[in-house]
Amino acid sequence: MFKLLETQMIVPNIHLVTLEAPAIASEIRPGQFVIVRAEEEGERIPLSVSDWDREKGTLTIIFMNVGNTTGKLASLRGGQNLPTVVGPLGNATEIEKFGTVLCLGGCYGIGSIFPIARGLKEKENKVITVIEARSSYLCYWEEKLEQVSDRIVSITRDGTKGYRGHVDRLPEIIKSLDEPVDRMIINGCTFLLKKGSDASRPLGIKTVVSLNPIMIDGTGMCGVCRVTVGGSTKFACVDGPDFDGHQVDWAELLQRRRTYMPEEVTSMRTSRCEEHVVKR
């Protein structure tokens, strides 16, 4: 059992939970993830970790409420328990002194890019953090990110903060910097990872993306997370989750992520509604 200490919705539909998991907190490094079950007999889902406190033995996870399990997770409160939190899984993001690194985060990835930016800053990189969101009211953790970044840039679809549009504005942003970008690291939804990689490809900037396919065990056992990278099949859980964004077969990944769409709808309709009806 893993005790939840704090849960809150930090911006609409994006939630933050802090929980006790001392063994994981003492080992985790930037870019690694955990597998979580929100209830007994519940589904296993992978979630990126946005922060940790090794002394207190806690993890902070930020996630978007998009389906059955994240919905359940969002409904829990401090003091309640999660039956499973297992990790740290996957390989850590490669962090060296690269020079100037652009960290791009969208939705939950605004949170999970934070420890990566922090790690890069500790290695004396110049860190440019780009926050991507639909609108200004969906941006969060800017103050936290400022502490580990040399500069923060926002892109919002509606232009209510920073640049208007999507990551196709990246080339302009990069041009406006005083120095060339040596590496780009992206965390967020698959669409953002793909768009960001598309934008950086013509600029010839090495781009590392943190993939988030469907997973079950997260230890290499089931193979559902397989992705094609550079023409060969990789397991995102044990070979990744970080890969070269210019080598990923995005069409395949997007299509594999849609495998259980109809079941997800069934799940939302049946289990959730019934539960509420019974309670009343």
Added chain:
Amino acid sequence: MPKQAAEVRRHNFSEVALGYSVEHAVEEARRCLNCKKPKCVLGCPVEIDIPGFIRCIAERDFSSGVSVLKEKNLLPAICGRVCPQEEQCEETCILLKKGGQIAIGRLERFLADWEARQGELEIPKSPAATGKKVAVVGGGPAGLTVAGDLIKLGHQVIIFEALHKMGGVLIYGIPEFRLPKAIVSREVDYLKKLGVEVITDFVVGKTRTVDSLLQEFDAIFIGSGAGLPWFMDIPGENLNGVYSANEYLTRMNLMKGYLFPRFPTPIKEHKRVAVVGGGNVAMDCARTALRLGAEARIIYRRSRQELPAREEEVENAEEEGVIFDFLTLPIRYIGNENGWIKEIECLRMELGEPDSSGRRRPVPIEGSEFILPMDAAICAIGNSPNPLIAASTPGLEVGKRGNIVADEESGKTSRERVWAGGDVVTGAATVILAMGAGRKAARSIHEHLSSL
């Protein structure tokens, strides 16, 4: 042994084989000749006193029978169901050529089930604590055996399991209709009552390394299994609807996908499912798909004779209506416009000269390509050992296929105080061989601990 009728069982997930009645078991036990030099025992990887427990059944002293069985095997309800007795104890039975071997596995199951019906199990007195601490990595058959053997000798044992439930392949792999999960839980609970401590959701190699555990434990046994699924590396393998056997079975067994949406992990209800491979795992997948309402077929590149699955399982599959395409090799999965599998292209094969395994090598027949319409394919061609521990343990010798190298007799690895056994050493094999390896390792660990 009585079974559920094929027509009935192909629509449910309840256990297929129903087990012996008391009268039937006693009658079968009375056939045993009680050989002076019993060959059956030589065929048993965990050296059970087989004539001993059979004699107890014949005398209707079931309780003593259980004690005899449990001296050597802590998991009789499981072994009685999934051991390939026809290749082990029963193969060497003297009666094999004289009217039929004793059904040792079924009698073993009978005793274990009899004991379960008696209510609370008797917990043997704990031995004096030795103060020695052993970490067991992996809660599957090998790890459970090591834990059981060492706790009975007074050592402190903690099992670290990566998944959220104990049992390894017994929980995530073998389906309910072959091995009810309540039985696995019962056996695990028994170990806990003996004093074994269990920590789930803990991935050794990730949550903590072997080296870190060595600072706290006197010995470590690695039984992390063969957890990395093989694919054939043919076009279209990443289409939606193409699964590894591990994924398909894990969704079903560990996550209870067949009860979706009551249990939230989904599994698709496919109409036509092809399972590639001919082992027990392939049979499990095909029979599972069938129970979910699909037309299920096995695609196997050799002929029926070479099927590595147990004859009993093949017969069960045939009775239930699984279709077999022998001498057939998939060469390509073809997708529809949405990225879902719609067809499998296959080649017909013929048998040529024997290969290194002694079986005749299948050779493709030129120009024999044909197409099978299919909305799912399950790849059940095997697994390699999980790489997480080898990758995070410097100095641990690893073989060509990623298997941990361990001494066959003792289970000792290239690292001091580290033992290994089961599928992580041998590659995917059977439950009982993993238990046999666990038994040998436990003996060697005990020797080591006693010398400290």
